[in-house]
Each structure stands twice: as structure tokens, then as C-alpha cells.
Amino acid sequence: MNNSIPIKIDRKLIVLALILTFVSSLSALHEAKFFIAIALSAFAFNRNIAFNLYFWLFIFLSTCTQFITNGQYRMANFHYALIYFQGLIICTLWFGEEREEDILQKSARLLFLVIMGMATIQKFFSPQYFYGDFFYRLLLEEHITKWPLSWIIKDAKLIQIDNQQIYQSMINGFNLNTLSTTINPGPDFLKSMATILTWGVLVFEALLTYLYLFFNRHKLTHYLSILFLLGTLYMRPQETLFLALLSLICFAQCPRESRSLRICYITLIVVLIALGFNKSILRT
């Protein structure tokens, strides 16, 4: 491990973290959006504010208010990951200018390990995950009418509507004796596809955890991370801000000399934040 990199924390990373915080604060659950907007406006007048420890403490505390007002169990994993990342920036700035980036890289690596490692462990110990519920349902209820499944399956829309009706009639009528209903399963290959995706995602997440544990600065690790982020975006386009945050955590560990990788990360983060911004604006 190289312990003597006298490099300051990357300005791009700080700016992207700030914008991500602001966009996430636009969501309806956040109580502190106005304070953060004021802080961001101040940043426009003085760029040094973005590297100020107290400025980040203020943002961190503002973000924390939503945990108090809404309760810890109403908060999504994204909100937790966001305050952890803000915490990393505070710790890094508190450490001082010397080896700032090195400190951030090491703590971001540990945070990524916690997030990806826990995601893998939770899936591995969840019987519901292995029922195939998540991916089978995702394919049947959402992806069946999207490319490429919509090209292959003739009656995609009908299968989707059929299952929606079965689901609705099941949850609208309560009867302790009949707690299960047969679905419209669609073509047989969907079942195999769901099984492959179930195991594939688990293996991929475990692989990423392993790679970040031992080779977090290796190019292959980062290319696989980008592949994972894009794959997740395709399967779950709703998760834009969480994916932007994950990208940011990966970006914090990306070696400065890998210019193409850094450009890939920045582009991905900007696109994800833009998509999230669009959604947040629609929600408010």
C-alpha cells in the first residue's frame, strides 16, 4: 500500500458529492433541502467553501435531520449510504491536506466493502431471494413489456395485465384459507432466466466484494464495477441516486492515472444525477 501520496482530495469528487446531496434533498422525504440549497448557492460565490470542514458538517447535520423527522426505519439504504459518504468527506477534511486523497480512498474502500458485502450476505441468507421472487417478478411485471423480452414474447402485455389482475384480486380479498393463487407464468425460459439472474447477481456482488477487498485500485475491478452499475441501471432504472452514490464511492478509489476510467465514472455519475434530478423534480 502506498502511504505517501501528497495529493489533495479531488475537486470533481467534492462537487459531484455536493450536487448529489442537493438532488437527493429534493425528494419529498427530505426536510433540509432549503438549507442545502442556500449552502450550495454560497458555494457559487466562494469555491473554497466546498472544501471547508464546517460546511460539510452543516450539510451532514442537515441531511441527518430527515432521520429524526421521519424515523430511522423510514429511511432508505440510499440515505444511509449518503450520510456515510458525507461522513467520509468530513473525516478526510478533518485529517488535513496532507494525504487527503489517500485517506478518502482507504475509507471509501471500506465503505464499499460494507455496502456490497452486506448486500451479498443479506441475499445469501434470505430464503425469499432464492424463491426467485425478485427477478421472476421483475421479468413478469416490468421487463416483459420492455426490450428485448417484448420482441421475443408475443403476448407480453396480456401476460403482464393478467398477472397484475391476479395480484390485485389476491391482495384485495382476504381469506385465511386461500393464501396462494396461480400466476400466468409466460414462456418457460423466463423461469430459467430468473434463476440465472438470481445466482448471477449474487456471484457478481460477491466477486466485487472480493475484488475491492484485495484489488481496489486495479483497472479490471473498476471496469467490472461500471458493468455492474450499468446492468443494475438497466434492470432497475428507479435506483438512479443510489447508483450515482455507489459510482461516487468507486470513483473515490479510481487511480488518478486511469484517465479513461475517471471519464467513464464522471459521465456515469452526471447521467445518473441528471436522471435522479428529473425524477425528484417530478416528485416535488
Added chain:
Amino acid sequence: MGFKFSKKWKEYLCIFLIPTIALVNSLVQFYISSTSSLVKWKGGGFGMYSAIHYTDRNIWIEFNTESNKYYLNPFNYVDIAPYLIYPNREALFKLTKEVLELDLRVQGNAITMQKNAPKIEPIKKINVYALDTSIILKDKKYHQEIITQEGFDIEQFHSHKN
């Protein structure tokens, strides 16, 4: 003279503090969600997609009177989202209390709020069911599974103060 960390300890603190907090919180969430009805998606355990989302949960309230049973899905009348995330006894009690403040009327075996329907008879006991709805790949079926079932006597609501 103020307390000052040595440089090495400061470095350790900066690197390990936040990841340790994240790890401890996620392990606590993992334990609670594995041993109780807390949904895996919430609480910072990073268990999203490992189990169903709370919007695929459902709550039914069964009102027992002297001669009948009436069922209500409170979804249309109160904001049940907070109760779906962690439907423990305390949450279900709170939800039922909120529902009891409504003008409950009956239509067949169901509860309604329609003004022209007859008022519900005096309630003796209330059972509340929280259910998960998932697909099981093996038998290609939607399954509803009762995750929490709690019974309350009506006196408990009368004697309970906010």
C-alpha cells in the same frame, strides 16, 4: 490544554470511524430484520432486493363483534406505509387505534365508511394480520404469508392514553 490525537490514531479514526458505524448499523439491521418483521429494504442494512419491498405487504384488520366478523384493509383510509415497514405489535396497535377513530360502518362482511351503511355493532376483539406477498418460482404462484398476527381486546384501546 485540549485533547489531541496522535497523527497515527487520527489517521485510523478517519479511515475506520464511518465504515465501522456503517457495519455496526447494518449488522443490527440484519439481525432485527431476520428475527422480526422489519422489511430488509429499510434501516441501512443494504438488504434491498434480497426480500420483498414493503409495498408488497398488506395489512388486514379483523373486527370481532358478538355475532360477526368484519374485515378491513386500512390502505384506503390511513397512511399505512410506516406500519408496513415494521409491522410489530406496537405499530399494529397504533394503526388499529387510528382506524378505530374513523366512522366504521358495515356492508356485508366488510367495513365501509359510507354514511348510509349501518354502524358497526360493539367490537369485542380485534385481530390484525400483516402479510407478505411474493411469487414462488417453483410452483409459479403468488403466495401470501402471515408475518405478524396480533390480537387486541377493545378495552386495551379505551385504557390506552397517547
